[in-house]
Amino acid sequence: MAVDKSLLDAITGGYKFYLDDMKSKNITGQYYDEVERLFKRIEELGEECSDMNELYAKMQNENITIKMSDAYTRALTEEGNKNYMPQNGEVPDDSQMFKNTVDAMRNCIKALRDNFDNLLEKATESGRMRMMVENNPETLIKSIEDMIAVSEEPGMTYANFLRIQIERGLDKAADGIVTRDFIKSIIESKSAVMEPEIEIKVWEEKLDEYNKEASKNKFNTVDIHVWDLISDRIERKYRPEIIRHECIFEIFKQIVYDLNYWTLSYCFSFAPSEVAPWDFMPYEKAVEDMIKVEHIMPGIIYEREKLLFRYFGLRLKDIVKDAYYLNHIKSNAITDSQDIVEFLLLEVYPQCKPFCSLTQDLIDKRTSLHKEKKEFNPDMKEYYLRFKRFCNSKYGEEWMEKFLKEQGLSENLEYCSNSKHWTLEEFIMNIDSKMIVHDLDEVFVEI
Numbered sequence: 001m002a003v004d005k006s007l008l009d010a011i012t013g014g015y016k017f018y019l020d021d022m023k024s025k026n027i028t029g030q031y032y033d034e035v036e037r038l039f040k041r042i043e044e045l046g047e048e049c050s051d052m053n054e055l056y057a058k059m060q061n062e063n064i065t066i067k068m069s070d071a072y073t074r075a076l077t078e079e080g081n082k083n084y085m086p087q088n089g090e091v092p093d094d095s096q097m098f099k100n101t102v103d104a105m106r107n108c109i110k111a112l113r114d115n116f117d118n119l120l121e122k123a124t125e126s127g128r129m130r131m132m133v134e135n136n137p138e139t140l141i142k143s144i145e146d147m148i149a150v151s152e153e154p155g156m157t158y159a160n161f162l163r164i165q166i167e168r169g170l171d172k173a174a175d176g177i178v179t180r181d182f183i184k185s186i187i188e189s190k191s192a193v194m195e196p197e198i199e200i201k202v203w204e205e206k207l208d209e210y211n212k213e214a215s216k217n218k219f220n221t222v223d224i225h226v227w228d229l230i231s232d233r234i235e236r237k238y239r240p241e242i243i244r245h246e247c248i249f250e251i252f253k254q255i256v257y258d259l260n261y262w263t264l265s266y267c268f269s270f271a272p273s274e275v276a277p278w279d280f281m282p283y284e285k286a287v288e289d290m291i292k293v294e295h296i297m298p299g300i301i302y303e304r305e306k307l308l309f310r311y312f313g314l315r316l317k318d319i320v321k322d323a324y325y326l327n328h329i330k331s332n333a334i335t336d337s338q339d340i341v342e343f344l345l346l347e348v349y350p351q352c353k354p355f356c357s358l359t360q361d362l363i364d365k366r367t368s369l370h371k372e373k374k375e376f377n378p379d380m381k382e383y384y385l386r387f388k389r390f391c392n393s394k395y396g397e398e399w400m401e402k403f404l405k406e407q408g409l410s411e412n413l414e415y416c417s418n419s420k421h422w423t424l425e426e427f428i429m430n431i432d433s434k435m436i437v438h439d440l441d442e443v444f445v446e447i
Contacts, residue, residue, distance in 0.1 A: 031075035098158035112137040126403035192390035194331035248323035259344040265293035265368040299354040320428045332382040337419030353442040378417040
């Protein structure tokens with residue numbers, strides 16, 4: 001499911017400026033091609049990702065913002081060299097080359113500020129707040145101004161100017177680098193929304209490796225190409241474990257969802273008019289589909305658990321040992337209430353076998369959970385509120401409120417849930433002590 005188009009347009013708008021500005025200056029070549037490739041990659045991720053958080057995470061993992069800014073800066077620098085360096089094979093003297101280099105630096109500063117001002121002018125209020133934090137060129141401009149200051153020292157020659165640049169690391173201003181602040185901001189964002197520990201651990205290790213690599217040179221930075229190799233090595237190290245966690249979690253989550261779907265297929269008093277996808281169907285078609293689900297879902301659930309055991313050696317009862325599922329609960333990312341999940345695992349699951357039906361007492365209880373509004377986690381909003389607090393602390397007061405208003409959205413945090421709050425310890429104890437284990441070798445015959 002793709003990111004909402006209005007949200008994606010808001011995200012891509014700032015990055016599109018790089019392309020538009022280079023087109024207006026008739027800049028072509030490898031750096032333009034790189035910016036265009038990265039922009040298209042953002043659009044691709046927008047189609048692949050289901051929400052903004054996932055999109056930002058993938059953009060961060062691929063260093064898209066840094067790479068695009070680096071290619072854009074190099075394109076402007078190359079264009080400046082064309083304008084200030086002699087043509088037709090003429091070889092200038094050192095003084096002329098010195099002047100041309102410094103003039104190009106001054107023009108680069110003006111271009112950076114003009115382009116950023118242009119970008120701010122076109123952006124929304126929340127966009128400006130974000131750009132002032134993430135895209136402000138003043139750090140880069142300060143480095144260029146330091147180089148210009150060196151050029152103005154008494155008796156400075158072009159040869160000495162180039163040597164001093166390298167000795168002081170001032171020439172690194174034009175190089176693509178990844179900063180500690182960038183890596184720390186990713187760790188902070190992942191910690192703020194309580195992502196699984198292994199996801200945070202990957203970036204903490206990246207920060208450690210960054211510090212080790214940066215300590216090897218007196219400039220205390222890491223070139224972007226070196227960083228790509230470091231980042232890729234760490235990603236490959238943890239990727240198998242992360243994929244395993246994700247696969248197990250998805251099976252657990254799907255079985256719980258299927259169990260709930262199976263119970264709802266018996267609830268003819270409300271499901272045809274209130275539960276998707278049946279509420280979109282004509283009544284007769286909805287009833288027909290519900291009866292179909294009643295018959296086929298137990299077999300599907302059985303096969304899912306067989307896959308879980310075959311490939312990972314786990315049973316449904318092991319859901320309380322799954323780090324991702326437990327994190328799902330602790331971070332309030334779970335939409336289901338503890339009432340409904342325990343009902344499904346402890347009471348519905350024992351009856352959910354091929355060619356078996358849900359008993360009337362459990363149908364009545366499922367209907368009661370719906371009528372009493374005990375299906376949903378009463379603390380779901382906490383996940384969003386943590387993310388909101390993080391964004392507002394990073395980009396400025398009420399950034400999230402302004403962003404949502406600009407997109408025509410509202411927080412919509414008001415919903416009714418009479419369920420008890422999740423108690424993880426109680427949930428684990430209940431499942432450990434009360435949940436049965438199906439015999440996966442049992443043979444079922446329709447009577």
